[in-house]
Amino acid sequence: MKHFKSLFFKPVKHLLIVFFLISSTLPVLGRASKNSADKAGKGSRLSKNFNADWKFKIGDAKGAEEAAFDDRQWELTSLPHSFSTPYFMSPEFYVGYGWYRKHFLAPNGFQHKIVSLEFEGVFQQAEIFINGMFVGEHRGGYTAFSIDVTKALKPGDNIVSVRVNNLWNPQLAPRAGEHVFSGGIYRDVYLVVTNPIHVDLYGTFVQTPVVSKESAKVLVETDVKNETKNDQTVQIRTDLVNTNGKIVASYSSSELIGAQSVKTITQNVGTILKPLLWHPDHPYLYTAITSLSIANKVIDQYKTVFGVRTFRWTADKGFFLNGEHLYLRGANVHQDHAGWGDAVTNAGFYRDVKMVKDAGFNFIRGSHYPHDPAFVDACDRLGVIFWSENPFWGIGGSDNVPDGYWNGSAYPLNSKDTAAFEASVKQQFREMVKMHRNHASIAIWSVSNEPFFTAPHTVAAMRALLGKLVKISHEIDPTRLAAVGGAQRPLDSNRIDKIGDVAGYNGDGSAIEIFQDPGIPNMVSEYGGTYSERPGKYEPGWGDLSKDNGEPVHPWRSGQSLWCAFDHGSIAGAGMAKLGIIDYFRIPKRAWYWYRNHYRGIAPPEWPVAGKPAALRLEADKRSAGTDGTDDVRLQVTIVDKNGKPLSNSPDVKLDVVSGPGEFPTGSSINFSEKSDIRIMDGQAAIEFRSQFAGKSIIRATSPGMPAAELTIDFKGGRPYQPEFKVKDRPYTRFEKENPKTELQVFGRNNPTFASSFSQNHLPGYAADGDPDTWWQPNDNDTHPHWTLDTEKKLSIQNLMITFPSEEAYQYKIEISDDQEKWNLISDLSNNVQKEKIKNLKNINADGRYIRISFVHNTKSAISEISVTGAVLQ
Template identity: 65%
Template sequence: MINILLRIKTFTFILLIVPAIDSFAQPQSGKKGSSPDGSVEQIVIASQLKPARTKINFNRSWKFQLGDQSGAEHSNFNDDQWQNIGLPHSFSIPYFMSPDFYVGYGWYRKHFVLPPGYQRKKLFLEFEAVFQQAEIFVNDKAVGEHKGGYTGFSIDISAAVREGDNVVAVRVNNIWNPGLAPRAGEHVFSGGIYRDVSLIITNPVHVDWYGTFIQTPVVSEKEAAVNIKTEVKNAGNTDQTIQIKTNIITPQGKVVATITSAKKIPAQTVGHIEQLSKPVLNPQLWDPDHPYLYKAVTTLLINNKITDEYQTPFGIRSIKWTADKGFFLNGKHLYLRGANVHQDHAGWGDAVTNAGFFRDVKMVKEAGFNFIRGSHYPHDPSFAEACDRLGVLLWSENPFWGIGGSDKTPEGYWNSSAYPTNDRDTAAFEASVKQQLQEMIRIYRNHPSIAIWSMSNEPFFTAPQTMQSTKKLLKNLVDLSHLLDPSRNAAIGGAQRPLDTNRIDKIGDVAGYNGDGGLISIFQNPGIPNMVSEYGSTLADRPGNYEPGWGDLSKDNGKAIHDWRSGQSLWCAFDHGSIAGSSMGKLGIIDYFRIPKRAWYWYRNEYSHIPPPEWPQNGIPAKLKLEADRLSAASDGTEDIKLNVTVLDINGKTISNNPPVELKVISGPGEFPTGSSIRFAEGSDIRIMDGRASIEYRSWYAGNTTIEASSPGLQSAHLQIQFTGSVPYKKGITPPSPERPYVRFSAERKAVQQTFGRNNPAFASSSQPQHPAGFAADGDLKTWWQPLETDSNAQWILDTEKRLGISHIKITFPGKDVYQYKIEIADSKDNWKVIADFMNNGESISEKQLELPKLPGSFMRISFKDPKIAKISEVEVTGEVLK
């Protein structure tokens, strides 16, 4: 039990949060709100109006059941047989990169207790995100809903709560919806309350949800101006005149500016107050090498009594994107070297702790990168906070995107035209895209790391008849972004298509070119600020090769820095689950378990000048080493501990052998994603590779935990870790963690033939200036690719960006001729297999079609004998996506 007592002269408000059931405990009959030993467990927070705002972690002690449960919103619903879980939580736990995942409903329930006096307060439930549709009930009443899986929201529950026991129930679904963004994607879309939840207690007059906006319109090393816009909500029934005082506090805790204002706010309205500080002299500017964070403390007073206090971390820095000289931070040129990041972690899926996000950003930073593209949706607020603290610039992206092969497929399962093809869905979809952009900007606008707002990723993967609507929506999003945040530019992410007059790259302020977009001639020095937002895509299991994997930038080796280019961002930092197939999720320089591949060490050596370690060699396994990234963590769902196992020989030297290894809880609280133990085996989804294995471990109980690493015939290793918090683990009373044996989820989905080519990345050994490689994959038969006549090995390559069982290839040439060529396919660009050889062809043709027995491959290459008779107008590749 914790007891935080904060005193003022008049009124004391006490909130008791009483979980109906401890995490992992079965409830005792008739004892709602009981702990496992039958006594009432109370987390007591005694709070008065100083501070007037209380934020309570709401992650513990939830009940969960997969599937739609009739009547689960009612207080008296019997959830005794439901799972006992803590947040963050995913429908898919335990998850290990399966392309399939459960799609449907899931329910969450939680009890909490309020004492008399709560009526004087306003109570809100703040969700950082739920995927993807949430309906919230409190005490049988529907109190709100939210659609959109990547942005947070706040629900006012003040009118629904009551003295004594309260029940919050959340109905969640992750069902594909044609009117919700995104309609397509290549990662996975597991449902759940997969980010943190908080209970906020304020007075009726308070700073609104994410209600401050801090800008630094004047920035230099000598002085800076700080502009603060604050939204104050008067949820009371009487008009109020408030005083607002804002202190600007340095990283060392010194107050460098104080601004005071007054404003009358009518009842049931929101007042907008703008304050400009006096010059902050000799400011400490935020940059990747010195990520200084200031803090604005906003205090609201009524008749000189504090009614709210709200803190906003921020940084003082200036950002400028230019078309001719690249990117500037605080007036100094900075070339952006970055990586794309998805949010998916081994075992836990999307349900990642704040500590896990911090580790991710730290690994990117340690490799020498200064930039992350948050692909392809708003990431967890703690991810942006980690970028702030560690000094990494962040490209924050709205979830409006498309993927190749979706044009002609039936709608559904995130494999559809980026923009709706049915008129009945357009209004809802556009509202969804705009809503999530608004929420993203509101939530993240005070993070100094965020350098730009991106409207999209590859929205050109849309049905041809919707292209004009897509362009109009992008323009509207850019305008909305400028309105919501004039201090940042708006980017069009994935703007490398189309190649005709429908170009989308100049709709925004900055263009992000993915894949071959960094090479296509029309996007070279395009006259607007730009960067290569994706390059690489090197498929590799750990350990992989010690090389950068320039991939799409191989033509100039990735090292050529053009004055007009702001930077380049690798695809990608981490392996992740993908609906495009397990292999297509293995394009990171760090594997799914957060162990670096050798490519990561290459970048660390190149950018941070840290030599790589000695690579482990095969040996005779003798013992195991068990380590942790930290030995203590909070037991509230915000932190975890990353455990690492290494195989050693008799002399204690690391070796690359992969014996099966089991991690097991010997004593104390906590759980693996699979329960009280987890087994790593070579070739399984839960893998040990190159002599190493790793997993994240978390607990919702406080106490000391002992974990054993064992393998048949090897010396075991033990490690003790500690979880801190208010609810202690009690041996013999607290039940053990629930067992969740891993079984790869497999959905019974009808195989769909998809057609690739139009707008997919295309590469060539050479190209004539007016006939680039992309013209053979632009959907226009009037354009074509043609190599230089001096090209002795004329080749054209299509990247379908999926692993397919290829059943049909159609090649259209711009005119009849005797084309002599061969066709090859490959999983990567270095293992080509000839599937058709027409090098000795003597027939004049304008088209060639091949029927194939579902041959596996991701790339297709056409090589010509004579470059003078080498032209391709269009290529189509049809096949099923392989799991």
């Protein structure tokens, strides 16, 4: 053991540094598929987890790229990492710069290899330096990229420095959104060593153009990169392997690869007889092993996990998987977790997908950006169909807001920004497709979400960009269709739902007349959205699907996706943040149990009630975990009575690391309280716990008046823990801007609308489409005509302006609500006799999300436009 320890570890500038030993005898696994282990193999390809032993400093640091820079006072950390840790759903977060530095030893023989750093995601601009030399950058926060660092390396000790910023940039996508945009190297990083001739990053594309129960033809495209100065003849062999390791098809060819070039090689590998088809009920996966050889010597090997299946979207009969009809029942998912923010482990992503699957869903919409490869890998392995989405979207209330802070027009306001912005959207779409194209679970590429939230003068350019993205999708992946997500506006000739192959209608789009049986494949990409603190109500929150009771009554509809699975941090405030059926700490609300019962027939548990707390039940989802940043442990505390029965009492609870390695988002301890953002609710609290050091960690739970509870977690792999490695505490403070602004925004245009009824050619949405020449009008038989606007945010409403189609003595009342159950009257004009075309109410000073206008029966009832001015409440 002493011999191996001296080989692999060396102290450099107060850090123990991993030495990368390259072997030509171990099995290799390409970047298309990975687990927590390091990989080395034939041809000396090495993929080494690079997550441990970083130094971090928030803010900009002049000269931090230089090798001699003094970083001894910086925080010792590991990846994945977020600027905002610890983060607990605040609508505000740090925006600016952060620096990361890490010492490492150069791989043996690196001068004859290609050494790269592969980042799975950095939000949102990264500048990379090796030994003070600038080696590359990447713009865009949700896609993987590779940086060749070979020429900057030197024998022995090297240092990589990464300058990251999450500053809003009018030329980068996304320009707007409702989630949070924390900066950081928040996904895994790998050091990859290859031969100068090798398979490129995510360089394989496995396709199954012909599939039946009897056979499946397999075609593999491989991007082979030749970084030598000479043309080279390379033998390429592809073996298709089942889960038992048996080769079921194989193909070899010889190809000339030009010097300093990348060539895409297409191989009709062969036919798999009696293939086991991928399906949510049996998610079977195969592996393609691609080997490159010169003169019969293997120089590279790359593995790609894939599935055999067919997807078919139809306009009249819905969605088909492997030739059989399947109704998609799904949920939308954002990526952040309690405490850690966006810096989620692969194990955390697996738990997320499993929770969705366990409730009986078969579909996830990756809202609204490319998700971590590990998340999609979990969908593959657990059997959940995945909708992968490009980060091109907008948000309501942006019309009068100047550019900035992800709250502006979806498409640039200024012509000087348009070319760079479109290039960013296209770049990230291409990167998303290349990163994810081999995943069996992905059924479609979505080019957008609600891009109609854009300034009126940019609508034509927005539509044109959608068309360009659809064309790109068809060119780079002809095996899947392209969707326009959030396609329920505009309602005029500029409608966007038919620009793509499939339309995703959000919210009221599920009920708008012109989108019923629209003549193209479609689904409800968002429905519901019920605000609740845990435990919430035992009900589904069908929301926009209430009239159908959530049932698939339309044969032309492919499916429906709940908004949303998990609570998440949101710049739109708590009203948008807490719409999940699972809370931020990954504890189910009662709605989750409703869906599990409805879809799987599993009865809910007995709900806890208040009692006399007697003990703490401390549990972990597992008792051992890895240390490379891809793994963690989920801890949960439950308040129980003397008989061990769970209670709803929620006293303060504290978790401490008594001894050994490991950390909470807040450091070596964490406090839960009903009155804190770090919440204990309904008698339960949970958090994820991780370590970059090996050893046994003893964790103790305490609460006043009850005996302590303890458990032990065994972290394996990596450096053994020493007391000097104990993490520093990071006390939680809700982030607030230094100069907070309560900006008034204008809502109404293109926000969701609902009405008691509508007459022909007078849809509810016409009262909020920005066009005064269109209007909502109820049908003649409506005895209680009313119209409702959903601003989609809880607002402090100051002004309200209603425009009517003609000057009449309208009689009506105006109410405001948070939840559409309790309504507050703000103006009663039921007896109005004054003719008016515009009603302008000022200084309302009322809080709410929904505005309802109810007309007196048998009086003139119509609304042409509505404008709501207010500030978003946090």
